[in-house]
Amino acid sequence: xxxxxxxxxxxxxxxxxxxxxxxxxxxxxxxxxxxxxxxxxxxxxxxxxxxxxxxxxxxxxxxxxxxxxxxxxxxxxxxxxxxxxxxxxxxxxxxxxxxxxxxxxxxxxxxxxxxxxxxxxxxxxxxxxxxxxxxxxxxxxxxxxxxxxxxxxxxxxxxxxxxxxxxxxxxxxxxxxxxxxxxxxxxxxxxxxxxxxxxxxxxxxxxxxxxxxxxxxxxxxxxxxxxxxxxxxxxxxxxxxxxxxxxxxxxxxxxxxxxxxxxxxxxxxxxxxxxxxxxxxxxxxxxxxxxxxxxxxxxx
Numbered sequence: 001x002x003x004x005x006x007x008x009x010x011x012x013x014x015x016x017x018x019x020x021x022x023x024x025x026x027x028x029x030x031x032x033x034x035x036x037x038x039x040x041x042x043x044x045x046x047x048x049x050x051x052x053x054x055x056x057x058x059x060x061x062x063x064x065x066x067x068x069x070x071x072x073x074x075x076x077x078x079x080x081x082x083x084x085x086x087x088x089x090x091x092x093x094x095x096x097x098x099x100x101x102x103x104x105x106x107x108x109x110x111x112x113x114x115x116x117x118x119x120x121x122x123x124x125x126x127x128x129x130x131x132x133x134x135x136x137x138x139x140x141x142x143x144x145x146x147x148x149x150x151x152x153x154x155x156x157x158x159x160x161x162x163x164x165x166x167x168x169x170x171x172x173x174x175x176x177x178x179x180x181x182x183x184x185x186x187x188x189x190x191x192x193x194x195x196x197x198x199x200x201x202x203x204x205x206x207x208x209x210x211x212x213x214x215x216x217x218x219x220x221x222x223x224x225x226x227x228x229x230x231x232x233x234x235x236x237x238x239x240x241x242x243x244x245x246x247x248x249x250x251x252x253x254x255x256x257x258x259x260x261x262x263x264x265x266x267x268x269x270x271x272x273x274x275x276x277x278x279x280x281x282x283x284x285x286x287x288x289x290x291x292x293x294x295x296x297x298x299x300x
Contacts, residue, residue: 001271003300004033006063006210006279010041016050023051027058029293030300033091035061035210035279045078045090052086060086063176063210063279064095064158067120068102068110072135072142076127080150088151092128093176093208094120095158098236114163116140121157121171128153156208160238162192169196174206174276179230179239181246181254182266185209186273188245194274208277209270212255214284215263215291222284227252229283255283260295267299 005026007019019042023034034051038044048060060082065075075094083090096102096117099110119137126133129152132145156176157168168175175193177185185207193205212230214222230251233239239251248254256266270278282292 002032061091064093066097072123084150210279
């Protein structure tokens with residue numbers, strides 16, 4: 001299993017140089033990948049283009065860029081440009097986002113989201129391979145080619161339910177999950193994805209899992225901080241469904257928190273159930289988080 005760092009830093013106080021420094025530290029430590037979210041801060045693909053120019057070696061990924069605000073041609077152009085700048089190290093993670101975001105903030109319809117994603121992928125995936133798109137959907141159409149000359153971009157789809165996992169199996173290289181615990185990954189996500197790939201005659205899929213991680217002697221305190229920091233994910237319907245499937249009251253219950261040995265063991269268990277890539281969100285700041293990075297580095 002490959003190990004990466006998911007950089008959750010955000011806010012106006014965080015600079016581009018901070019992201020570059022964080023990615024460089026991850027690369028120099030030997031981590032396989034460096035991931036950025038696309039929420040309401042700086043634009044992730046633009047940042048990764050800068051990081052890719054400044055920091056060699058490490059794979060770069062988005063987790064995840066919402067599909068609705070970007071037409072597939074625009075998404076492909078941004079991704080292929082970042083791919084060319086980084087020398088072929090981008091892994092594009094995309095997802096639906098959530099109804100409260102798409103309708104409440106963007107003012108777009110969130111009706112039939114899986115159908116939206118299927119049309120979106122039909123238009124996007126040829127472009128990411130450097131081919132022409134020729135897709136005519138009910139809501140999304142694309143008839144264009146892009147002259148960028150970049151390597152094909154590996155694609156991961158944030159997929160939780162069965163239909164989305166089927167789409168990830170059919171169109172993408174695999175899936176990327178957040179706030180999905182090991183029981184759910186092993187009993188639902190991984191077997192559903194694997195069965196769809198087998199039915200389609202495709203090889204094994206990538207399964208990238210991201211979770212909060214903290215090595216600490218104060219487990220109760222860290223769980224309290226995780227519950228507060230990640231509380232929104234216990235309220236969003238798609239993540240709530242995964243937490244319910246896990247039997248978890250909230251995000252703190254799927255966070256990997258404990259001693260060095262406990263954290264190392266729980267991350268190792270993810271590899272045993274079929275997770276191919278793990279992206280750690282280190283949520284304890286400064287010196288408090290030093291033990292977490294030490295353990296993660298020791299697992300490389």
